[in-house]
Amino acid sequence: MSTQASDYSVFWNEVMKQMQTDMSEQEYEMWFKRMVYLDSNDTEIVVSVPSSFYRDQVKQRYLSRIESELYELSGNKLQIEFRVQRVETPPHIERERDPVEKPARKEKPKEKKAHPNLRAEYTFDDFVIGQNNSFAANAALAIAKNPGTGYNPCLVYGGVGLGKTHLIQSIGNFVHNQYDNLRVVYVTMENFTNDFIQSIREKKMQAFKNRYRYADVLLIDDIHFLQNKPETQEELFHTFNALYDSNKQMVFTCDRPVSEIRDMTDRLRSRFERGLNVDLQPPSYETRYAILKKKIESSGIDIPDDVISLICTHVTTNVRDLEAALTRLIAYAELVNKTITLEIAQQQLKDIFASPKQSNVTIDVIQRTVADYFNLSNQELKGKKRTKIIAFPRQVAMYITREITEYSTTEVGLEFGGRDHTTVMHACQRIDSRMRTDPTLEPTIQVLIRTIKEQVSKS
Numbered sequence: 001m002s003t004q005a006s007d008y009s010v011f012w013n014e015v016m017k018q019m020q021t022d023m024s025e026q027e028y029e030m031w032f033k034r035m036v037y038l039d040s041n042d043t044e045i046v047v048s049v050p051s052s053f054y055r056d057q058v059k060q061r062y063l064s065r066i067e068s069e070l071y072e073l074s075g076n077k078l079q080i081e082f083r084v085q086r087v088e089t090p091p092h093i094e095r096e097r098d099p100v101e102k103p104a105r106k107e108k109p110k111e112k113k114a115h116p117n118l119r120a121e122y123t124f125d126d127f128v129i130g131q132n133n134s135f136a137a138n139a140a141l142a143i144a145k146n147p148g149t150g151y152n153p154c155l156v157y158g159g160v161g162l163g164k165t166h167l168i169q170s171i172g173n174f175v176h177n178q179y180d181n182l183r184v185v186y187v188t189m190e191n192f193t194n195d196f197i198q199s200i201r202e203k204k205m206q207a208f209k210n211r212y213r214y215a216d217v218l219l220i221d222d223i224h225f226l227q228n229k230p231e232t233q234e235e236l237f238h239t240f241n242a243l244y245d246s247n248k249q250m251v252f253t254c255d256r257p258v259s260e261i262r263d264m265t266d267r268l269r270s271r272f273e274r275g276l277n278v279d280l281q282p283p284s285y286e287t288r289y290a291i292l293k294k295k296i297e298s299s300g301i302d303i304p305d306d307v308i309s310l311i312c313t314h315v316t317t318n319v320r321d322l323e324a325a326l327t328r329l330i331a332y333a334e335l336v337n338k339t340i341t342l343e344i345a346q347q348q349l350k351d352i353f354a355s356p357k358q359s360n361v362t363i364d365v366i367q368r369t370v371a372d373y374f375n376l377s378n379q380e381l382k383g384k385k386r387t388k389i390i391a392f393p394r395q396v397a398m399y400i401t402r403e404i405t406e407y408s409t410t411e412v413g414l415e416f417g418g419r420d421h422t423t424v425m426h427a428c429q430r431i432d433s434r435m436r437t438d439p440t441l442e443p444t445i446q447v448l449i450r451t452i453k454e455q456v457s458k459s
């Protein structure tokens, strides 16, 4: 029996055993004896086969069965890569030995394998702590050290690129590496949902339940994906209760406080709110600097301090954008084999710095700023009235939202008093065409955008 969710060689062996019991000895000898497990990562298992003919035959006859067996066991859609290894087979690998035995022999049994669904580099060691995230980071570390005993469940929320996934996976990696007997299950809400739908379709609900309910630590990333998914909410509710009752640790992340997720059943919401809710804020200048310093050290590329300050001054949104700027510079430095100077950095990052997309701008800030500017209340701006004096500022606010955030027209509509997405599209078109005839409009919008960004960087 496999107890290690992460060990794909173990799963592979299980499948091979299954095959052996399911078919005649001859058939098994013919097709499975010469297939050798080589390696695996979180998406695929690599096995060697003696020829391409053999590979094609196995694929045709058994691939879908192998894959579904693996899925049943591991809960992951693993691909199989068949590597044809004819003469290259080193002499010390004895062909005739039972392939099922091989992986166990090849590995050093002491060393624990990486968790298949976690990125090994997401660790507490690599997470820079600042004022913006210290509460969340310390809570996460406390949970990782003593899962299931204190803060349960824990919900980490915050905007895009602020380190939610990094933190939740750090918990997973820590537990996975420190505790031999604890089973860590990490899944995004989206994958959980897809898994759920597929399990219903294939009538494999028991296997689905087993995958999540036998976790000691269940980590679910991005639960805002539950919005408008009543059946998945229902299923998660039961999963939650089962784990909660047996004191298993649960950690969730969300891009907003749960109270702001629309269409979530009250009973599920109250479950999320039951434990510890912690937020992640955008990093301050000093924290941005510390994060970049750390990343630069590990990259081994020399980047002067004035360049670091330059990036930190201009990229204020989140850590992901910060990393993107740095990656661009490092790639450039490697390409042209030059040291990065302030000038080069300015040149290379020009468009990043000018980018209008400020991902931590909220619709609320936009609404307030625009309402303020036109002397309206926020209520009026979002309300039902369609008099010209209100409708125009509303269109401006919608237009700006689409310009400087990533929200879809549907989302924007919902935030503006539950309007339809076509209304938002229409508003944007109106403003666009009006800008062509009214030369004062564009400067007005620019002033508003600047004010909004100032608000955001101050907060």
Ligand code: ADP
Residues within 6 Å of the ligand: 126, 127, 128, 129, 133, 158, 159, 160, 161, 162, 163, 164, 165, 166, 167, 291, 319, 320, 323
């Ligand atoms: P989210 O899930 O909130 O959108 P991520 O966890 O994916 O954000 O973080 C985006 C990137 O920024 C990742 O590469 C992550 O490692 C990095 N990152 C975020 N916060 C920190 C931090 N405090 N220290 C170091 N790296 C961080």
Ligand code: MG
Residues within 6 Å of the ligand: 164, 165, 166, 221, 222
């Ligand atoms: Mg994430």
